[in-house]
Amino acid sequence: SAFERVVKSVVQELDHSQELTPVNSLWSSAGFQPYCLLGRRPSSSWFWRPRYKCVSLSLRDILEPDAPEPAVEQDSPFHFHETMDGQLKGSVKLAVPGQGKISGKAAGSSSSSASVNVCMLRVAPSTWEAMRRERRLRKPEHKILQQLRHRGDDVFVVTEVLQMQKEVEITQTHKQEGSGQFALPGAICLQGKGQGHMSRKKTVTIPSGTILAFRVAQLIIDPDWDILLFPNKKQRTFSGPLQAGRTGPGSQPEPSLRVSDQ
């Protein structure tokens, strides 16, 4: 989608170390604000990680007292402008023995232009430390947390986001032209030619405040809460008897290594 392309482009430019996770749809973007909680299933593959999913909860929903989250720090904004104008050309020839020939040419061009103002919002590491010291988990546990615990999902909190500063309209145009000919031998000789062109234009408006990418820290809940700013592949959010995560065909649940054990 046009939104995904803009996000990819901006993230590639600003985040070479790939620590930010791009948001994949404009629709779900609101669920990735700082302090929002995200769930993730345990992976059933060595080769990819499941996506983070919004769970419609913020950290304040699971902590006591029900006080607003502390303010976030904002970096100075970046201005990002990209114009893409590309030409594509190709040709193809197919000859199937005894059946005839098909040949064709295609030429296409695509262009897009994006000019966006973005900024980074982040929760300072000291804020996490203070929150962890001063605020306890609500009792009884929030229903959604109970469900996530039962499913064996891990829970993460958004710590840093790349946010749009101004509304922007992105237009993508794609033009394609093609021609071809074919000849089929046989009792009746059949030959033909064809030509065509196509033009496609797509416009999307990305509102101010939209989150383009985010960074998370893992929550550890057992029995109180802690936060791992550098998530560990083997650390799980819940490590109680209710955990029901699956990792692979015939696999055993991974033993969890707790921070206090270290």
Next chain:
Amino acid sequence: LKFLSDGLMEDQLETTEDFQGLQLEVGAWAAGLEGLSEEPCGQLLGGLGQVLQDEHALEALEELLERGLCGGQVEPQDGPVGAILECLVLPSRQLEEELAGPVSYLLGALAVLSETQHVLLAEVLEMGALSEVFRLVRSLLEQSSPWQERRAVSLPPELLGSSWGAEAPSWVLLEECGLAPQAGDPQVCWEPEARCCTSALYACLALLSKLSPP
């Protein structure tokens, strides 16, 4: 000892993160579908073709399957989601794990792909072109393995079809993985960052192919 064994697992992870490792993993899951006869295969494939075009249905299916795999009973459902689940339940309404596991793995791989890719996979299924696209992605992953370096990979012309270009489903499927296909001299510039998405695409195609008639 715990740290040593963890370290060893990390090393193994590094060495299995290549095409051979991917083939082993996908093969292990696909083996679970081997016992399925033609009729439920067709029903599963038909249902999957439909849910690929409906993101909400896809999410609902994932959710119901997850719940079922955690031990819950599967209630009858309408539409393609219901048709898929009926292939996977026992008379007790519990999921048959051997079948539901691979389908859940397939849905996990699908979740890595974009909505555009879901729709394109449905198109490819409908066109009956699954085998060509699968072989194309397999060839790309095989040639670019062990995946750590950027490199140009030539694509086998016989798998590209006559419409290889920016509108071809396989072109867009690869482009959506973060790769840049080229038309003139058919090739793809391999990007190490695209390996998760391309591996997931391979897994989806492999499992869907397993359900397709030979």
